[in-house]
Amino acid sequence: MKRIAVVEDEPLMREELSLMLSKAGYETIEISEFNHVTKQLEEISPDLVVLDLNLPGVSGFQICREIKGRSPFPVLVLTSRDQMKDELHALELGADEYLTKPCRRERLLARVSNVLKRYEGRANLLEGPGFLLDRQTYTLYINNSSTVLPKNQGKLLETFLARGDRTAAKDELCTALWGTTEFIDENALQVNLTRLKKTMAGLGMKQKIIPVRGVGYRLENEGEPDWGKDMFRNKEDP
Numbered sequence: 001m002k003r004i005a006v007v008e009d010e011p012l013m014r015e016e017l018s019l020m021l022s023k024a025g026y027e028t029i030e031i032s033e034f035n036h037v038t039k040q041l042e043e044i045s046p047d048l049v050v051l052d053l054n055l056p057g058v059s060g061f062q063i064c065r066e067i068k069g070r071s072p073f074p075v076l077v078l079t080s081r082d083q084m085k086d087e088l089h090a091l092e093l094g095a096d097e098y099l100t101k102p103c104r105r106e107r108l109l110a111r112v113s114n115v116l117k118r119y120e121g122r123a124n125l126l127e128g129p130g131f132l133l134d135r136q137t138y139t140l141y142i143n144n145s146s147t148v149l150p151k152n153q154g155k156l157l158e159t160f161l162a163r164g165d166r167t168a169a170k171d172e173l174c175t176a177l178w179g180t181t182e183f184i185d186e187n188a189l190q191v192n193l194t195r196l197k198k199t200m201a202g203l204g205m206k207q208k209i210i211p212v213r214g215v216g217y218r219l220e221n222e223g224e225p226d227w228g229k230d231m232f233r234n235k236e237d238p
Helices: 011-023 037-044 060-070 084-092 105-118 151-162 170-178 186-202 229-236
Strands: 003-007 027-031 048-051 075-079 097-100 125-128 131-134 139-142 145-148 207-212 216-221
Touching (some): 003 037, 011 027, 027 037, 048 060, 060 075, 075 105, 084 097, 097 105, 125 151, 131 151, 151 170, 170 186
Parallel strands (some): 003 048, 075 097
Antiparallel strands (some): 125 131, 139 145, 207 216
16 A cells, blocks of 8 residues: 655644545655654655645745655655745746646646655656666666666765765765774765766766765765755745
């Protein structure tokens, strides 16, 4: 049974959506606390998120960005915001569908079914700009071809993709590679990062691994500024 998380702050609407989805044969999980929504969703790991944009204390746009940058499950935005700019912004952030309220039951269920079908078999895939990474086999799909990465390179790239546009700490990268941060020579981390950089360059990838002094490393697209990005990232939300 497919599991759907409903992120909606209006209790009656949340209950109605959950009941509708349950009657259609889905297991539903209601999100009613809106602190650390992304963390809750990662712990639940649903097959689909139905997301409202107007939430208390947090922007639905921000949640969408965080989900699509760190997790493999799809997002269907269901909102009363009917402006074209809002729809385009949500889609740019990675939303898989955008529906406005009120919405007919048949239309919503059809979109839910279509999104779930598109994602069948993709639970292990992480998406980056112009490529996909299978987190089980570390197969990298890019430019209509596939390459199996060495295990350590796959682990590093997986960690960067899971962090989205945020910096991955050195300890986090070491834990991904060796399961511990104790007794690890930083030169060993540098060697593995250098190998991944060479592989990425050889595949023509447009991303670079950028050092962040005193913190760790971040995966960036070529041409993106590397200063102050973490500091100002939340100001992108309208």
